[in-house]
Amino acid sequence: MKKCVALRCTRLALALAASLAGTAHAAISVDGQLDEPEWAQAREYDDFRITEPYRLTTPEAGVRTKARLLSTPEGIAVAFVLDQAPGVQRIKPRLERDQVRNADRVNFNIDFDGDGRTAYAFTVSLSGSIQDGVLTNENQLSTDWDTEWSSAVSESATGWQVEMLIPWSVAPMRNADSATRTAKVYFARVVGSTGERQAFPAVAQDRGGRFVSDFDPIEIPQYRSALFHYWPYATALHDFIDDRTRYKAGVDVFWKPSPDFQLSGTINPDFGQVEADDLVINFDAVETFFSDKRPFFTENQSIFDLRTPDSGRLIHTRRIGERNDIDAALKLNGAFGRMSYGLLAATEDGDDGRDFYAARLQLPVSDAMSVGWLSTDTGRADIDRRAQVHAVDLRWKPSHSLIVSAQALGSFIDQQGTASNDIGAWVRTFWTPTDRWSFEVEATHFGERLNFNDLGYQRRPNVNELEVTGDYNQRIADAQSALRNIRWIAELQARSNDQGYHLPTYLLLTNVYNFRSGDRVDLYVAPRTAGWDDRISRGNGLWRTSGRYEAQAQFTSARYGDWTFSANAGLLPVGLSATPSRTVMLTAGWYPGDRFNAEFEWGPEWTRDWLVWREGRTFGRYGRRLDYAGVNLSWFPAARHELRLKSQWIAIRAHDGTQYELQPQGDLQATGAALPDFDINELGLQLRYRYLLGPQSDLFLAYSRGGSSELEREGGIGTGDMLQEALELRDSDQLLAKVRYRF
Incomplete structure (x- = not known):
């Protein structure tokens, strides 16, 4: 009898939830047709507003948007019904997963826990191409994460429709035992021909510090889902230089018995190089950041995505396996009640x-506040080094217009009995008093010996910084005006180090002009004061820099026929x-058909004054010419087949070099010694074929070739000769075959 009463109560709760949010007990066939009767039970959304540019007006007739949402036992079902009048060009190139190109597309974001900490983004373009990613820290999107979900598109003369099904298994969730859950959702549509974005709710990712927190709350029935998958993989790498073939095999395992517990592990993990990093020649004291696309480290990684000002990360998984192969790795995500753990x-x-x-x-301590803790430990036995980092973070949303984030952290390093410890802290406040104005204030202190680089990414220690930013959105009311919006942004950055030296103070001024045609112009100027540069000599002394400025102007076009264009000029x-270098970057996108797209880039840079650290307190001052060229081609000959060519070339020619010495008082003085001319040449090329075997299963064939050279020679060399030499570089020349299949 008690079981019957409990069963009736459960059914009553589900029926009540269905009346609130829509639920379907029959499976939705994801075919883009929306012909199942269950869609009549769905929650509907039709109050879309234009958020790019940020006008908050209703879209014009002919490009209106509606969305629907259903909770089903299989997952969250989402549908878009999109008007697209015959006079509005349809932009639908086939794209690789997560490839960014101009296209008609829709986007659905969901915060399963409804607390504004993490949301999952799913995008479908008119061609059926998809993108998925994770939003953390309110508005920071990473598309390195790939998961299994389904979608379909259908077209008609008056528009198109999209269906998505997001399984319950895609993300860890708290409070998984209740009959319903309160999630937050966001729907958007981009008109490819103009770049216009329509959204519900009417919030924008690039405006202020709030985005995920402002999604629309919805109460939906929830269902439990269990998963167990394993991915054996095998690679064969043939090196044409030493004429050797190397073989490797391993396995990844993923187990999710419930929404609040997930375990993933890997043995001899798959890190075959099928994703090519961009070429970078870095003469700066700051390390170049590269994201991580390895499946084990992107799956359910959001709980570890703890960032600091200046683009720092307390966990940067590219460190793992950076120099040595990985024997094994294990990751656990879950929740105890309201508390999440990893x-x-x-x-x-x-x-x-x-x-x-x-x-x-x-741990969310209230609806308005959450706290967190992170601890990392990195050990290296061969040099007797152990590095620990501990951090406590807080997020507080006292009102709809105000959000406060803060973090206190410390690093504790012991190497061969010598300790090096220090602390840091930062606090950031975002305030959006109106839909036109937003403000940010951020204060940071990093101690001189603070170091979280063993497992994280840190641009620099030893800094005290105050940043104040104001952002104003001006809407052009005149319907006859070519302009739709102007955005005005001003940011002041004042910095010093712990020794009391004032670093240059920056004033960053930005204007963004959005035109009705879809064209866009960005203008940027950043004057800065004189101040001390305490990083350029890598710890060998401070340089007193003069006041100077940088500036940039960029034009980005809408789609014109088969082409898009971008032009950037900078100082x-x-x-x-203070004499600036002159930079130009020209980009063209070509879409001759839906199955093929190409992007071409070319960018020269000239300067008569380039300063390079050589060693100790010694510097070289040169004239410089830099050339950059890139070609990216994507072809989709048939369903499941992708062929991509990615190639980049960078060349630097330095001439008329003079040696300088950094003086104790901070001046750089010429020694009178001439330095030889030199040039640097780098080329990277990858031709990759991919066959989609099934969900999260692929076959790759990737041919990669490239190399770099640095030569001293007198008399200089022409651009054509540099390119010819680059094509002959062969430090790397290999063919990789990889298969990864999910069971």
């Missing part, structure tokens, strides 16, 4: 291999004086 462990091969550990907790000080 554990990560990995160990590298070899006597100089490292061991990595991380633990993370997040950037890179030398001893």
Whole structure:
């Protein structure tokens, strides 16, 4: 009898939830047709407003948008019904997963826990191409994450429709035992011909510090889903230089018995190079950041995505396996009631291999406030080094217009009995008093010996910084005006280090002009005061820089026929004086058909004053010519088949070099010694074929070739000769075959 009463209560709760949000007990056939009767039960959304540019007006007739949402046992079902009049060009190139190109597309974001901490983004273009990613820290999107979900598109003379089904298994969730859950959702549509974005709710990702928190709340029935998958993989890498073939095999495992517990592990993990990094020649004291696209480290990684000002990350998974192969790694995500947790462990091969550990907790203490804790531990036995980082973070949303984030952290390093410890802290406040104005204030302190680079990414320690930003959105009311919006942004950055030296103070001024045609113009100027540069000599002394400025102007076109265009011109000080280098970057996108697209880039840079650190307190001052060219081609000959060519070339020619010495008082003085001319040449090329075997299963064939050279020679060399030499570089020449299949 008690069981019958409980069953009736459960059915009553589900029926009540269905009346609130819509639920369907029959399976939705994801075919883009919306012909199932269950869609009549769906929650409907039709109050879309224009948010790019940020006008908040109703879209014009002919490009109106409606969306629907259903909760089903299989997952969250989402539908879009999109008007597109015959006079509005349809932009539908086939794209690789996560490839960014101009296209008609829709976007659905969902925050399953409804607390504004993490949301999952799903995008479908008119061609059926997809993108998925994770939003953390309110508005920071990473598309490195790929998961399994389904979608379909159908077209008619008056528009098109999209169906999506997002399985319950895509993300960890708190409070998984209740009959319903309160999630937050966001729907958007981009008109490819103009770049106009329509959204519900009417919030924008690039405006202020709030985005995920402002999604629309909805109460939906929830269903439990269990998963167990494993992915064996095998690679064969043939090196044409040493004429050797190397083989490797391993397995990834994913187990999710419930929404609040997920375990993933890997043995001899798959890190075959099928994703090519961009070429970078870095003479700066700051390390170049590269994101991580390896499946094990992108799956359910959001709980570990703890960032700092200046683009820092307390966990940067590219560190793991950076120098040595990885023997094994394990990751655990879950929740106890309202508290979420994550554990990560990995160990590298070899006597100089490292061991990595991380633990993370997040707890919402109220609807307006959450706190978190992170601890990392990195050990390297061969040099007797152990590095720990501990951090406590807080997010507080006292009102709809105000959000406060803060973090206190410390690093504790012991190497061969010598300790090096320090602390840091930062606080950031976003205030959006109206739909036209937004403000940000951020204060940061990083101690001189603060160091979280063993497992994280840190641009620099030893800094005290105050940033104040104001953002105003001006809407053009005149319907006859070519302009639709102007955005005005001003940011002031004042900095010093712990020794009391004032670093240059920056004033960053930005204007963004959005035209009715879909064209866009960005203008940027950043004057800065004189001040001390305490990083340029890598710890060998401070340089007193003069006041200077940088400036940039960029034009980005709408789609014109088969083409899009972008032109960027800039002035950037890179030398001893305030004389800036002159930079140009020209980009063209070509779409001759839906199955093929291409992007071409070319960018020269000239300067008579380029300052390069050589060693100690010694610098070189040169004239410089830099050339950059890139070609990206994508072809989709048939369903499941993708062929991509990615190639980049960078060349630097330095001439008329003079040696300078950094003086104790901070001046750079010429020694009178001439330095030889030199040039640097780098080329990277990858031709990749991909066959989609099934969900999260692929066959790759990737041919990669490239190399770099640095030569001293007198008399200089022409651009054509530099390119010819680059084509002959062959430091790397290999063919990789990889298969990864999900069971």
